[in-house]
Amino acid sequence: MLELVTFSLLNGVVYGLLLFMLSSGLTLIWSMMGVLNFAHASMFMLGAYFSYQLGRYIGFWPALVIAPLVVGAIGAAIERYGLRYVHRQGHVGEILFTFGLAYLIAELVIMIWGRNPIENRVPATIDFSLFSLFGTSYPFYKGLMMAISLGMFAFLYLAFKRTRVGLVIQAALSHPQMVSALGHDVPKVFVLVFAIGCALAAMAGVIGGFALLTEPNMAAALGPIVFVVVVVGGLGSIPGALIASMLIGIIQTFAVALDYSLLDFLRQFGVTVLRGSPFYEICSIKIAQAAPLLPYLLLVLMLILRPRGLMGTRES
Amino acid sequence: MNGAGSRAAPSLDVRTGALAGLARYRVWIAAVVLLALLPHVPGLANDFGRSLLSQMGIAAVFALSYNLLLGQTGLLSFGHAVYFGLGAYAAIHLMRAINGGLPIPMAFVPLAGAAGGLLVGIVFGAVSTRRAGVVFALISLGIGELVFAAMRMLQGFSGGEEGITANRGGGPHWLGVNFASQLDVYYLIAFWTLVSAALLYYFIGTPVGRLCNAVRDNPERAEFVGYSAQRVRFTAFAVAATFAGLAGGLHAVNYEIVAAEAVGAARSGSVLLMVYIGGVSNFVGAILGAITITWLQVSLSDYTAAWQLYLGLFFMAIVLYAPGGLAGLIMMHVPLARTAAFASLLRAYAVAVVPLLVALFGAALLLEINYRLSTQPQAGTRMTLLHVDIDAATPWPWLVAALALIVGIFAARRACRTVAAAWRDASAEAAAARAYP
Numbered sequence: 174m175l176e177l178v179t180f181s182l183l184n185g186v187v188y189g190l191l192l193f194m195l196s197s198g199l200t201l202i203w204s205m206m207g208v209l210n211f212a213h214a215s216m217f218m219l220g221a222y223f224s225y226q227l228g229r230y231i232g233f234w235p236a237l238v239i240a241p242l243v244v245g246a247i248g249a250a251i252e253r254y255g256l257r258y259v260h261r262q263g264h265v266g267e268i269l270f271t272f273g274l275a276y277l278i279a280e281l282v283i284m285i286w287g288r289n290p291i292e293n294r295v296p297a298t299i300d301f302s303l304f305s306l307f308g309t310s311y312p313f314y315k316g317l318m319m320a321i322s323l324g325m326f327a328f329l330y331l332a333f334k335r336t337r338v339g340l341v342i343q344a345a346l347s348h349p350q351m352v353s354a355l356g357h358d359v360p361k362v363f364v365l366v367f368a369i370g371c372a373l374a375a376m377a378g379v380i381g382g383f384a385l386l387t388e389p390n391m392a393a394a395l396g397p398i399v400f401v402v403v404v405v406g407g408l409g410s411i412p413g414a415l416i417a418s419m420l421i422g423i424i425q426t427f428a429v430a431l432d433y434s435l436l437d438f439l440r441q442f443g444v445t446v447l448r449g450s451p452f453y454e455i456c457s458i459k460i461a462q463a464a465p466l467l468p469y470l471l472l473v474l475m476l477i478l479r480p481r482g483l484m485g486t487r488e489s
Numbered sequence: 490m491n492g493a494g495s496r497a498a499p500s501l502d503v504r505t506g507a508l509a510g511l512a513r514y515r516v517w518i519a520a521v522v523l524l525a526l527l528p529h530v531p532g533l534a535n536d537f538g539r540s541l542l543s544q545m546g547i548a549a550v551f552a553l554s555y556n557l558l559l560g561q562t563g564l565l566s567f568g569h570a571v572y573f574g575l576g577a578y579a580a581i582h583l584m585r586a587i588n589g590g591l592p593i594p595m596a597f598v599p600l601a602g603a604a605g606g607l608l609v610g611i612v613f614g615a616v617s618t619r620r621a622g623v624v625f626a627l628i629s630l631g632i633g634e635l636v637f638a639a640m641r642m643l644q645g646f647s648g649g650e651e652g653i654t655a656n657r658g659g660g661p662h663w664l665g666v667n668f669a670s671q672l673d674v675y676y677l678i679a680f681w682t683l684v685s686a687a688l689l690y691y692f693i694g695t696p697v698g699r700l701c702n703a704v705r706d707n708p709e710r711a712e713f714v715g716y717s718a719q720r721v722r723f724t725a726f727a728v729a730a731t732f733a734g735l736a737g738g739l740h741a742v743n744y745e746i747v748a749a750e751a752v753g754a755a756r757s758g759s760v761l762l763m764v765y766i767g768g769v770s771n772f773v774g775a776i777l778g779a780i781t782i783t784w785l786q787v788s789l790s791d792y793t794a795a796w797q798l799y800l801g802l803f804f805m806a807i808v809l810y811a812p813g814g815l816a817g818l819i820m821m822h823v824p825l826a827r828t829a830a831f832a833s834l835l836r837a838y839a840v841a842v843v844p845l846l847v848a849l850f851g852a853a854l855l856l857e858i859n860y861r862l863s864t865q866p867q868a869g870t871r872m873t874l875l876h877v878d879i880d881a882a883t884p885w886p887w888l889v890a891a892l893a894l895i896v897g898i899f900a901a902r903r904a905c906r907t908v909a910a911a912w913r914d915a916s917a918e919a920a921a922a923r924a925y926p
């Protein structure tokens with residue numbers, strides 16, 4: 174039991190930190206620019222694919238740096254030559270632009286790397302045992318994932334709360350004319366924010382691509398979960414995103430390990446549901462089976478009960 | 490002007506009065522005649538053509554219901570397929586009951602879909618329409634994922650990925666119609682498509698429909714006048730869900746199978762594509778988009794495996810350059826059509842089309858070769874595109890494609906200047922005609 178709890182907790186934390194890496198960039202873009210970026214998970218996917226491709230030529234460590242930079246440049250180009258023009262059409266136009274972009278990126282990935290998952294294995298340089306627990310060794314790359322994720326948290330938190338650039342970026346959203354009048358190039362600030370957000374997602378992709386299957390559908394599979402994290406954590410709140418991603422990571426890994434259903438629960442009170450009754454099917458679902466459903470349940474409940482999220486200060 | 494004239498001078502005899510009454514409905518009468526004749530037009534008078542028309546009808550009802558949501562009420566939903574799919578499930582379960590001996594004619598099955606859509610729409614609408622904008626979009630996304638996950642879990646109700654089947658041949662046969670042929674199914678779908686189009690069209694004209702527009706454009710003001718924006722949004726949502734459910738019911742009759750993908754995100758995305766490409770907030774636009782996208786989905790996929798890529802590029806082009814959609818493009822040209830400069834505008838278009846086609850040819854060639862090489866690596870580098878044998882291992886196809894793309898783009902940019910000048914002339918003339926009639 175202790176072993177189960179320890180490993181579930183450990184895996185949940187790792188998964189949660191991975192989600193945090195993904196969602197921190199999204200919450201940044203959303204809170205600073207007001208853009209709900211549907212293509213964010215696509216940037217994660219591009220990070221995974223680029224690092225796989227680059228890693229074959231220049232090795233893992235350079236790829237960890239270069240892949241996010243390339244994706245950041247792509248993000249800057251998207252903002253400069255696409256998003257900026259759609260901005261005039263309002264939020265629906267922006268959302269639809271990124272929605273179409275996500276669709277296109279998935280198709281382009283199919284065009285370049287094919288429909289099947291690529292063999293994105295953990296490189297030998299980071300594939301060794303970090304420590305061993307209950308006779309099971311814990312791999313180094315998962316530790317690295319945690320370290321990068323926490324580093325990202327520290328970087329974002331300090332950069333926005335403690336530096337001048339962070340203050341300018343924060344001011345540029347609420348008072349663009351004033352910030353512009355003070356001599357700051359507001360469009361350039363937006364390009365920078367979008368590029369940083371995309372680069373963060375790509376870095377998550379480099380390190381998280383090993384943990385998940387690297388395939389053209391990965392963006393579509395991860396995209397909605399990232400929105401859950403951002404909404405539950407609260408718009409624009411980096412600590413909120415960290416808490417929410419840990420919460421979702423831990424809930425999901427624990428739910429997968431639980432083999433109980435409503436049927437078992439009712440039986441403790443002496444209630445049995447007959448096999449033929451219409452409620453039998455709903456009652457017989459195991460918690461483990463319902464695990465993929467839980468984050469969305471959390472999202473819907475959160476939006477209904479507390480739309481500003483756990484740590485958010487305002488509604489979107 | 491016609492309407493005002495006829496009201497000012499009441500018709501003297503019964504015959505012209507009836508004719509004037511008919512003239513008011515001439516669009517609908519034309520639609521009835523068109524829908525009745527279409528499956529007998531050469532080229533469509535076969536099972537494939539009739540099946541295509543049936544799919545377009547289903548898509549049109551679904552798109553019109555989404556148009557009420559996004560176009561008229563301004564609610565961007567990423568989960569509209571929930572109501573389509575659950576309506577389809579309601580219909581297929583009724584069909585199974587009919588197969589089991591329930592004496593209800595199959596022609597009424599789509600109503601079960603509508604009832605299912607309405608029921609689910611009331612439940613989810615109550616929780617999701619309290620807010621508009623991004624919050625609503627996110628709730629709809631969450632509900633969409635939630636229902637899709639639930640449908641994959643509840644195998645007994647939904648059949649999961651494989652789906653559940655029923656037979657549309659059962660039940661009492663009204664007028665001897667047993668829905669054995671695709672033509673019977675087409676006429677059923679055409680009937681319900683017309684009914685839904687008429688109902689939704691007149692709904693927009695009702696006070697509630699007008700309030701939907703008000704809530705879309707300025708919710709604070711609507712509240713200030715004394716209407717609850719939430720209640721208006723809820724009403725629009727429930728009506729839209731009803732017609733989405735009706736479309737789902739038609740889907741169940743047409744395919745005789747419903748699977749979990751009917752509620753999936755891909756279907757929600759495709760209805761968004763249809764309405765946006767056709768033209769948001771334009772009634773005809775939604776139908777136009779449904780027809781275009783269905784046709785692309787069915788026919789383009791026969792020619793190329795990369796059809797989704799082209800669809801995505803088409804969507805992006807509309808979002809970036811024509812936010813009014815296809816209907817918006819047409820409406821832009823209506824006031825210009827009477828000007829003298831319109832002929833030179835058409836001539837400029839005809840000239841500009843040539844380099845655009847060359848550029849498109851180059852781009853498509855590049856995409857096709859790449860797509861083939863990456864998705865079917867085992868097939869080798871030899872391929873046949875447009876009846877021409879190509880070997881991608883040689884540089885020639887790449888050179889031709891790149892050359893066509895570059896020359897095409899370069900020439901198209903020059904042609905665009907002519908088009909822009911002609912456009913300016915024509916719109917200046919139209920503006921002058923408006924100012925001094």
